Amino acid sequence: MKRNVLIIGAGGVAQVVAHKCAQHNDVLGNIAIAARTQAKCDAIAADVAKRGSFKVPASIATYQLDALDIEATKRLITDTSSQIVINVGSAFVNMSVLQACIDTGAAYIDTAIHEQPDKICENPPWYANYEWQRKDACAANGVTAILGAGFDPGVVNAYARAGMDLFDAGSVTDIDIIDINAGSHGRWFATNFDPEINFREFTGVVYSWQNRQWQTNAMFEVKRTDDLPVVGVQDSYLSGHDEIHSLHKNLDVPNIRFWMGFSEHYKNVFTVLNKLGLLSEQPVTTAEGQQVVPLKVVKAVLPDPSELAKDYTGKTCIGDKIRGTRAGQDAEVFIYNVVDHQDAYREVGSQGISYTAGVPPVAAAILVAQGTWDSRTMVNVEELDPKPFINLLNNMGLVTRIQDSDGDRVLAF
Numbered sequence: 001m002k003r004n005v006l007i008i009g010a011g012g013v014a015q016v017v018a019h020k021c022a023q024h025n026d027v028l029g030n031i032a033i034a035a036r037t038q039a040k041c042d043a044i045a046a047d048v049a050k051r052g053s054f055k056v057p058a059s060i061a062t063y064q065l066d067a068l069d070i071e072a073t074k075r076l077i078t079d080t081s082s083q084i085v086i087n088v089g090s091a092f093v094n095m096s097v098l099q100a101c102i103d104t105g106a107a108y109i110d111t112a113i114h115e116q117p118d119k120i121c122e123n124p125p126w127y128a129n130y131e132w133q134r135k136d137a138c139a140a141n142g143v144t145a146i147l148g149a150g151f152d153p154g155v156v157n158a159y160a161r162a163g164m165d166l167f168d169a170g171s172v173t174d175i176d177i178i179d180i181n182a183g184s185h186g187r188w189f190a191t192n193f194d195p196e197i198n199f200r201e202f203t204g205v206v207y208s209w210q211n212r213q214w215q216t217n218a219m220f221e222v223k224r225t226d227d228l229p230v231v232g233v234q235d236s237y238l239s240g241h242d243e244i245h246s247l248h249k250n251l252d253v254p255n256i257r258f259w260m261g262f263s264e265h266y267k268n269v270f271t272v273l274n275k276l277g278l279l280s281e282q283p284v285t286t287a288e289g290q291q292v293v294p295l296k297v298v299k300a301v302l303p304d305p306s307e308l309a310k311d312y313t314g315k316t317c318i319g320d321k322i323r324g325t326r327a328g329q330d331a332e333v334f335i336y337n338v339v340d341h342q343d344a345y346r347e348v349g350s351q352g353i354s355y356t357a358g359v360p361p362v363a364a365a366i367l368v369a370q371g372t373w374d375s376r377t378m379v380n381v382e383e384l385d386p387k388p389f390i391n392l393l394n395n396m397g398l399v400t401r402i403q404d405s406d407g408d409r410v411l412a413f
Helices: 012-023 038-050 070-079 091-104 131-141 155-164 195-200 244-250 264-275 294-301 341-348 352-370 386-394
Strands: 005-008 031-035 060-064 084-087 107-110 145-147 174-184 206-210 213-217 223-228 232-238 255-260 313-326 329-340 378-380 401-404 407-410
Touching: 005 012, 005 070, 012 031, 012 038, 012 341, 012 352, 031 038, 038 060, 070 091, 084 091, 084 352, 091 107, 091 131, 091 145, 107 352, 131 145, 131 378, 155 174, 155 244, 155 313, 155 329, 155 386, 174 223, 174 232, 174 352, 195 294, 206 244, 244 255, 244 378, 313 341, 313 352, 329 341, 329 352, 341 352, 352 386
Parallel strands: 005 031, 005 084, 031 060, 084 107, 107 145, 145 378, 174 255
Antiparallel strands: 174 313, 206 213, 206 255, 223 232, 232 255, 313 329, 329 401, 401 407
16 A cells, blocks of 8 residues: 655646645545745645645645756655655656656656657657656566556546447447547637647647558648537547557557647647747747747747636536447447536636646546555556546546447446
């Protein structure tokens, strides 16, 4: 049984993680949060206390940390007696934090794939470029490392695994992951996550898994339209995303695609910024001889995603459409979740996108603490039993539903 959680990061997702850890601190034990700016950690800790989120009376310890400093991270893990680390900092720190966990024996949980600041959309599968290279080290040290345990990647991986069990064995031909944010933040333009990470997802090659091989497309080249529960008719675009880079290996399915919804306004602004070179991760030299990274400049002038929550309205709908045969007949199921932005804000002070990303790693941490998901090696979510995960999420604010020929209902096991 593992106890005591160290949260790394202090953005909107970290705020959700802190609240949810507090709501389950009878299982998770002591909670600490660390980031480059301790004041942000202090603000999250104060908000958790103000909202009375603790199940058992407690407080959150806060620390300043450069998570790229492996030795400093190891010291903090040891000093806080943390046996579980939830990494919701920048994707640039993943490998440093993972190594600190391998060296100290702490369980590691993250929500997104590692990235290098000067590289975008590296050769697939992305996990093989960094994380999977440490899998043997995790196994040798008995260290649990759960990769991509947010919503997408994360919950959608569990939906894919659970959904396949609803079909005839070996019959699933297609998994289409659809992510729709039918909400409005009221700003002229903003991103829901760190702009530097958010834009990087869409400026490179779009990789999808089709006919059991990698296919490449340009962003916004391929569109689909779906009539979805609650949010109605929505357009989405074939996009590159983390989960495909593990699902193609761990599930025997010939076609796995990821689709993201974008408004026409977002597409237009994104296209202009991209064509002007303002989304480049490569430094340029100004007339004054200063080197700047255009993407960092854009990040600096856009709203902080954590400041969007109060005015956010509408709902998200994220899920997996899975096709195959059931009892020998062609069939399709949609396993999904809907979150209301205002409901999320009232509970934890964050918008719905952060909520969907922040609740799942805490559910994963609870399952690690209880031993259910304490794999003692490196795994992606689809390699674990999805049933306790989905059941736990149903009671933590992320209710899973299924839509099929029998209607629309809550999915529980």
